[in-house]
Amino acid sequence: MSALSDAALRRLRDAAEAPDLTGTKYEIVGRIGQGGMGTVYRARDRELGREIALKVVRLPEGAPDIAARMMREARTLALLEHPGIVPIHDVGTLADGRVFYAMKLVRGAPLHELPGVSLPERLTIVERVCEAVAFAHAHGVVHRDLKPQNVMVGAFGEVLVMDWGVAKIVGDTTVSLGVGSVAGTDEHAEPTTGHGVVLGTPGYMAPEQAAGDPSLVDARADVYAIGALLRDLCTGNPESTHSDGAGDVPRPLRAIIRRAMSPDPRDRYSDVTALAHDVAAFRAGDRVTAYNENLFERARRLALRHSTPILLVLAYLLMRLTFLAVFGR
Amino acid sequence: MGSFPATRHSVVAGIASPDIHARRVAFDALVSAYWRPVYKYVRIKWRRDRDDAADLTQEFFARAFEKGSLGRFEPARARFRTFLRLCLDGFVANEIKARGRLKRGGDVSFVPLDFAAAEHELSTHPAAHGAGAASHADHDEDDLFRQEWVRGLFSDAVGALRASCEAAGKTKQFAVFQRYDLDDNADVRPTYAQLASELAIPVTQVTNYLAFARRELRRLLLERLRSLCATDEEFRLEARELLGADPTSRPA
Structure with a gap:
């Protein structure tokens, strides 16, 4: 056998890595992306005749029961039926032992690629994100990796929060969900969480999350990340985690960002709903709680x-x- | 090609065997898997001409066999692939220093090595055209070595897949796989429907045949990979990088 060309080798590697979908109702259409936790494919559901996103998750080593736990927790996430959360249609185990998730295929643009959006529209997007995340919090799920790449805006203005791959179910500090991204991939994420393992994305990660102790992370870490999202949307320029942006950002809005991104969780909004109220108040021209105006x-x-x-x-x-x-x- | 041992015993363990026959079999498999990356690496990284690179490649393996240097591999310190590359670097550096003083070539010969074919493959490699340029950075060299190693692994597995399909009368299965996953002459991949029409089979058979061939390829790759790794840990790491899955996991 003569040596393979680079193109043939690429194809073969994709083919060899492609999940074995024997016994499932899915067939691979193409690959969307690859990240630290696995690969996301565009696939077709033969029975329903629709395209879906199929994420095949890499299994961490040294944890033989991890597949079962990830599936159990994926079922919890599947209960999060909200228009702002990408729904999971199916979860299962492939013949090679890998876990897969079938999710809605979202067509749209991630937040950081949205062209020409006015400030009121950007604020509305943040409110929609808050609503979806508040719903998850109410069900005991903390996202932990909110960032522009994980917020998709659809063709009709619908806002969807993606990639719950490092989400945490409150009360379980050892394992993350391992479900995830349709459009985005996260090179930093690893599917297990333990002391000393940092999950999330620098610039959007609360200080207590960056410290690597999952027991310190609660819903206020998402408040911090949404504050960073708001900062990006207002300044158009991601800065350090402690920056509230400057320039021509109105002072009340800067105060909202500053409060949401307080290094000490106790100084932040108590929950994302309170943050959403302040953003909505600013948008409506009402007084915001984060700012004492003269x-x-x-x-x-x-x-x-x-x-x-x-x-x-x-x-x-x-x-x-x-x-x-x-x-x- | 096709000289991999039939058993799943590690080639890496075999090269340290006190049994000369077992050691010889393991070395043949090792040379089959590594001679192309070694030759191309010497050509590109060390900028040796064709004859020189061919001599150095043969001599490297011959010397390693005679002295048993590769058998001193310590799995805890590195992957075998990395260890072999570092040994090669040391060998070539010493050879260049000692050039003119040492007798060239060894008395030991292994499987036939087609250097002309390797040279032809190298002619399309971008790094081969920068012969006068500065040496590549370490990570590029490692990438180059690894890429050629992966290429060899896949080439061998595809060869074995072709042979097993022919032996089992499954030529259509291989034909589907070849047209869809292997044929790089076509600019665009054929659709399943086109393949079905071309090979006079139902579209559902295209799916099944492709799944079969890919599954077999995966199995053959893992089989070869296992034989080239020193430990289960190394095997898992390599398999994960190569195929994206832990090969030891089983369905829940």
Whole structure:
């Protein structure tokens, strides 16, 4: 057998690595991406005739029961039925022992690739993210890897939170879900969590998460990450974890980011819903809890908030003055 | 090619065997798997000409067999592939220093090595055209060695797959695999429907044949990989890098 060309070798490696889907209802259409936790394929569900995203997860070594645990926890995640969370359709084990997840194939653009979006629209996206994450928190699941690459905006403006691959079920500090990404991949992620193992993405990871002790991580780590998302969306430029952005970002918005990204979790919003309320309040021109405005700022905000009636009153007064000046002599 | 031992005993264990016959069989398998990466590595990294590289390749294996240097591998310190490359570096460096003083060539010969074919393959390698350029960085050299090793492993497994399909009368299975996964002449892969029409089989058979051939290829690859690794740990690591799965796991 003569040596293989580079192109043939690439094809063969893909073919050899392709999951053996014998006995399943799926067939591979192509590969979407590869990350530290496994490979995501575009696949077709023969029975339902639709395309799905199929993630085949690498199994960590030295943990023989990990496949069963990952499947059990994937079932928990499958219970998170929310329009902002990518649904899992199926989970199973391949003939070679690898675990796979069938998920909705999301078509859209990740947050960091969204072209020309206004500030109010960006704030609305953050609110949608908060809603999805709040739903997961209510079911005891912390995402732990929120970042622009893991938020997809669909063609009709729908916002979906992706890649729950390093999510943590509150109360279990030893194993992450191992389910995940459809469009994005995470080179940093590993499927097990223990002391000293850092999961997440620098720049979006709360300090207590970066410390590597999973017992310290709770829903407030997601508050921090959403603060970083908000920072990116407002400044368009990811900075260090302690930056709240500067430039022309309005002060109340900067205060929201600063509070969400407080190094001490106790100084952050208590939950993502509180953060969402502040973002919504800012968008509506209302007072935000993270910022103590002075009298002038309050007057200015109220003037902007109620600009229409104020302008009508001013117009009326001007008209009366004009009338008096002309006919009142 | 096709000189891998039929058993699953590790080639790496075999080269340290006190039994000369077992050692010889293991060395033949080792040379089969590694001579191409060794030759190309010497050509590119050490910038030796064809004849020189061919001599150095043969002499490296002959000397290793005579002195048993590869048998001193310690699995705890590195992968065997890395160890072999480091041994090669040491050997070539010493040879260059001692050039003119030592007799060239060894008395031991292994499986036939087709250097002309290897040279032809090398003619398309981008690194081969930078002969006058500065030496590559260490990680590039390791990548080059590994890439050629992987290429050899796959070439051998594909050869074995072809032979087993022919022996079992499964030529259509191999034909589907060849057209879909192996044929790099076509710019675009054929669709399953095109293949079905070409080979006069139902589309569902294309899926089945391809799955069969890939499964067999995977099995043959793992078999060869296992024989080239010193420990289970090394085997798992290599398999994971090569195929993305832990080969020791079983369905739940």
